[in-house]
Amino acid sequence: MRALVAVAALLTASLPYHLAAQDAARVAEAQTVLAPLVESYGVSGAEGPVREAVQRLLPAWARSETDTAGNLWVRVGQGSPVVVVVAHLDEIGFRVTGIRDDGTLELENRGGFFPSLFEAKPALVHTDQGDVAGVFLPRDSGFTRRTPPPLRIDVGAGSRANAMARGVSPGATVTMPKQYVRLSGTRATGRSFDDRVGATAQLIALRRLDRAALKHQVIFIWSVREEIGLEGAEAAAAALGTTPRRVHAIDTFVSADSPLEPPNFAVAPIGRGAVARALDNSSITPPGYVDSLVRIARARGIALQVGTTNGGNDGSVFTPYGVVDVPIGWPLRYSHSPAEVIDLRDVVSLADMIRAVAETW
Amino acid sequence: MPSKSNRAVGRYGGKAVAVAVALLTALPAYPLAAQGDLDRLAIRFASMTAVTGLEQAMTDSLRALFPGSVRDRAGNVTLTLGQGSPKRLCTCPLDEVGYVVGNILPDGYLLLRRVGGGGRSASPLFDQQLEGHRVTVFGTRGAVPGVVAVKSTHLTRGRVATGGGAPDPVFTVDNAYVDVGATSAAEVQSLGITVLAPVSLAKRPQLYGERLLAAPAAGRRAACAALAAAVQAKPTVKGTVVVAFTVQSLYASDAGLASVKALLGPFDDVKTAVLPARYADTAVETVALADADRLVRDIAQWMEGR
Numbered sequence: 001m002r003a004l005v006a007v008a009a010l011l012t013a014s015l016p017y018h019l020a021a022q023d024a025a026r027v028a029e030a031q032t033v034l035a036p037l038v039e040s041y042g043v044s045g046a047e048g049p050v051r052e053a054v055q056r057l058l059p060a061w062a063r064s065e066t067d068t069a070g071n072l073w074v075r076v077g078q079g080s081p082v083v084v085v086v087a088h089l090d091e092i093g094f095r096v097t098g099i100r101d102d103g104t105l106e107l108e109n110r111g112g113f114f115p116s117l118f119e120a121k122p123a124l125v126h127t128d129q130g131d132v133a134g135v136f137l138p139r140d141s142g143f144t145r146r147t148p149p150p151l152r153i154d155v156g157a158g159s160r161a162n163a164m165a166r167g168v169s170p171g172a173t174v175t176m177p178k179q180y181v182r183l184s185g186t187r188a189t190g191r192s193f194d195d196r197v198g199a200t201a202q203l204i205a206l207r208r209l210d211r212a213a214l215k216h217q218v219i220f221i222w223s224v225r226e227e228i229g230l231e232g233a234e235a236a237a238a239a240l241g242t243t244p245r246r247v248h249a250i251d252t253f254v255s256a257d258s259p260l261e262p263p264n265f266a267v268a269p270i271g272r273g274a275v276a277r278a279l280d281n282s283s284i285t286p287p288g289y290v291d292s293l294v295r296i297a298r299a300r301g302i303a304l305q306v307g308t309t310n311g312g313n314d315g316s317v318f319t320p321y322g323v324v325d326v327p328i329g330w331p332l333r334y335s336h337s338p339a340e341v342i343d344l345r346d347v348v349s350l351a352d353m354i355r356a357v358a359e360t361w
Numbered sequence: 362m363p364s365k366s367n368r369a370v371g372r373y374g375g376k377a378v379a380v381a382v383a384l385l386t387a388l389p390a391y392p393l394a395a396q397g398d399l400d401r402l403a404i405r406f407a408s409m410t411a412v413t414g415l416e417q418a419m420t421d422s423l424r425a426l427f428p429g430s431v432r433d434r435a436g437n438v439t440l441t442l443g444q445g446s447p448k449r450l451c452t453c454p455l456d457e458v459g460y461v462v463g464n465i466l467p468d469g470y471l472l473l474r475r476v477g478g479g480g481r482s483a484s485p486l487f488d489q490q491l492e493g494h495r496v497t498v499f500g501t502r503g504a505v506p507g508v509v510a511v512k513s514t515h516l517t518r519g520r521v522a523t524g525g526g527a528p529d530p531v532f533t534v535d536n537a538y539v540d541v542g543a544t545s546a547a548e549v550q551s552l553g554i555t556v557l558a559p560v561s562l563a564k565r566p567q568l569y570g571e572r573l574l575a576a577p578a579a580g581r582r583a584a585c586a587a588l589a590a591a592v593q594a595k596p597t598v599k600g601t602v603v604v605a606f607t608v609q610s611l612y613a614s615d616a617g618l619a620s621v622k623a624l625l626g627p628f629d630d631v632k633t634a635v636l637p638a639r640y641a642d643t644a645v646e647t648v649a650l651a652d653a654d655r656l657v658r659d660i661a662q663w664m665e666g667r
Contacts, residue, residue: 114514120645135645143485177565311515
């Protein structure tokens with residue numbers, strides 16, 4: 001593994017990123033796909049708007065289907081061995097669990113994050129009748145701790161009846177307004193890059209795929225409910241059983257590329273390409289498969305880093321069926337915050353890796 | 362569709378209000394700013410940033426809004442209505458507690474210094490509102506978006522004890538690393554960012570409920586909007602009224618207001634536009650724009666000497 005890491009380091013070092021005209025066009029393409037996905041809302045279990053956005057962005061030839069779990073599938077090519085690539089549609093957020101007499105809403109978390117990042121910030125309640133604006137209430141005591149008491153929302157209703165008259169009811173999902181914003185150079189910020197970047201890369205790979213080059217079937221899946229326990233992927237894995245040879249989870253590589261993080265691991269700077277997520281909390285990729293990934297990257301001239309980070313990935317639930325999980329990530333700063341930061345060149349690199357894997361492996 | 366006066370009575374209720382509204386509409390007319398205009402002004406003002414002592418962008422905007430207004434040597438925007446005596450002052454402070462760039466690191470991150478607070482100390486949670494959120498850096502080449510770094514949730518797992526009594530310190534400005542996407546100090550400078558550039562949370566005012574406006578410093582901005590709307594309504598001013606949108610109210614002394622009094626006073630009476638706010642000093646400080654409607658009328662009547 002050490003030799004492999006050294007190779008990867010050489011690989012990334014030998015591929016300096018100068019933004020040529022071709023690169024600029026690719027970055028622009030990535031942004032065009034990513035921005036509308038980032039600005040769609042889809043808390044785990046309520047991914048409809050994101051799934052619809054993905055469907056709108058599919059190439060015209062693609063035929064998609066939605067399974068009973070809510071996962072979106074696109075099958076390309078024919079024959080064995082079947083390979084699966086999977087990125088998740090959902091994002092972290094909240095769900096309304098109750099409405100108090102004063103019209104404020106009680107919440108439960110959907111996914112893992114720091115609740116302090118939502119305290120005293122604008123809120124959106126996603127109801128069947130549309131989005132209802134409100135605010136996450138600031139705490140009224142306990143200033144000495146970072147973590148607030150359980151969060152509630154004020155939608156300005158004043159009473160339970162008024163809140164319900166606006167369409168709010170238990171079960172509705174809650175987020176905060178979000179926006180895709182370009183930063184300096186090729187960087188951008190927004191919320192839910194995890195995993196809209198993965199979803200975007202799969203779309204771009206499909207658009208650019210040389211279908212005639214495929215030697216076997218590749219199944220592209222956009223999964224649901226990843227953030228609350230890989231539930232959508234579990235359903236897909238059960239449906240496919242032992243059929244697939246490999247699965248590539250296309251998901252965040254949570255990066256320590258920040259002055260706040262210790263550099264013990266997760267060291268994959270943004271802007272230096274996709275990352276072979278060789279070891280995380282849910283899976284370990286067999287070293288030979290990582291080597292193969294590195295060889296493919298080298299053959300295609302794609303920037304690829306190799307690393308280990310925290311978190312789980314959708315591919316891990318395929319492994320009990322004998323399917324090898326070879327996750328490919330992209331480095332992300334400040335994961336699960338309202339201000340995640342990416343480098344768009346990594347989206348391009350990731351899309352190219354997916355395409356290369358589909359066409360050549 | 363109810364008439365204007367009926368609608369106003371219905372909103373505010375009560376006999377006294379009905380009489381006041383009747384007087385307002387009967388007296389030499391000035392068109393009260395429409396509710397929509399006030400709402401737009403309040404949202405516009407709440408979208409602006411005016412870190413105390415560094416308010417020029419907002420005062421430029423006010424000067425454009427009020428041709429004939431002047432900026433005094435302290436930075437206040439003043440407008441004189443009417444003439445003769447009595448000579449009175451109607452004011453609203455427009456500044457906010459905010460930040461400036463204190464240092465630019467070689468890797469392109471910015472560090473911050475908090476500015477303002479006046480005589481009171483900031484809430485222990487004031488800085489925490491920055492963490493993991495988008496900010497705007499006001500450079501010499503325009504507004505530059507950035508974010509304040511936050512630890513990644515995933516990477517804290519297994520590293521931070523979460524049991525009872527575990528340390529859980531609030532976030533302070535000393536830990537605020539601003540990421541504008543730059544990879545070097547030179548790139549930061551090319552964006553027009555230098556030490557002392559003002560920084561604030563990205564402002565995206567939120568309307569909710571029945572005309573509730575949530576934003577940082579929403580109370581002050583809606584009060585200034587009410588003062589602006591009252592001026593736009595062209596009241597028949599009794600004597601002279603100096604309208605002052607004042608700066609530096611939140612620094613060591615209330616230097617802006619003091620300057621207005623020293624340069625344009627003395628005044629027979631001083632009125633400050635103020636609105637009640639809930640969730641004060643947070644990013645969702647909330648004002649009821651219905652209260653701002655009342656403040657517009659109140660200011661207009663005061664200007665007319667009624």
